[in-house]
Amino acid sequence: MTDIARPARRTVMCASALLGSSALLTACGNGESVAPNPTPGQVPQPAGEAQTVLPLTDLPEKARAQVVAKDPATGEEIGVLLFRKDAKTVLAYSSICTHQGCAVTPKSSKNDFYCACHGSRLSPADGSATAGPAIEALPRYACEIKGKDIVVYLGEA
Numbered sequence: 001m002t003d004i005a006r007p008a009r010r011t012v013m014c015a016s017a018l019l020g021s022s023a024l025l026t027a028c029g030n031g032e033s034v035a036p037n038p039t040p041g042q043v044p045q046p047a048g049e050a051q052t053v054l055p056l057t058d059l060p061e062k063a064r065a066q067v068v069a070k071d072p073a074t075g076e077e078i079g080v081l082l083f084r085k086d087a088k089t090v091l092a093y094s095s096i097c098t099h100q101g102c103a104v105t106p107k108s109s110k111n112d113f114y115c116a117c118h119g120s121r122l123s124p125a126d127g128s129a130t131a132g133p134a135i136e137a138l139p140r141y142a143c144e145i146k147g148k149d150i151v152v153y154l155g156e157a
C-alpha cells in the first residue's frame, strides 16, 4: 500500500513544462561535488488569498501529494507539494527542484519527494535536500487546514 495521496482533481502529473528555463539554477554546474544543505527554508506567514487545493480527507496523515495553485502575480498554475505531518499540520513546498528546475514529485519509494531529472531527494518534513545534486531546500508556502479543506497562501508577506 502506498502513502501517496491520489487527489481526484488538481493532481499534477508533470509540471516541468510550466517551470521553464528561468527556474532556479543552483550549483553543480562546474562539476564540483557539494554536500546537501540541511538548512530548511522558513515557513512564511500567510499572505494574500487562501487557495483551497485539496479536501483534507484526500491527504491522510503522513501522506504526500502534488496539487496546483494559482500564482497571484501571474495567474499561472504552479505545482505545490503537500505533506500531512500530523492530524493538525500540513506543510507545503514549491515543486520546482532547486537543482535545475525540474518538477519534484511525491512519487517515491522512499517516503520523500523525488526529482527524476537527476535523482535528488527532498525531505517532506522541511523541504531540505537529503540527496543531491540539489543542495538547497525547497521554498516553502504558508499552508493550513481550514474546515474540511487544505489551503495554501502564495502571496508575498
Ligand code: FES
Binding pocket: 097, 098, 099, 100, 101, 102, 115, 116, 117, 118, 119, 120, 132, 133, 134
Ligand atoms: S533538476 Fe536536477 S535533480 Fe532536480
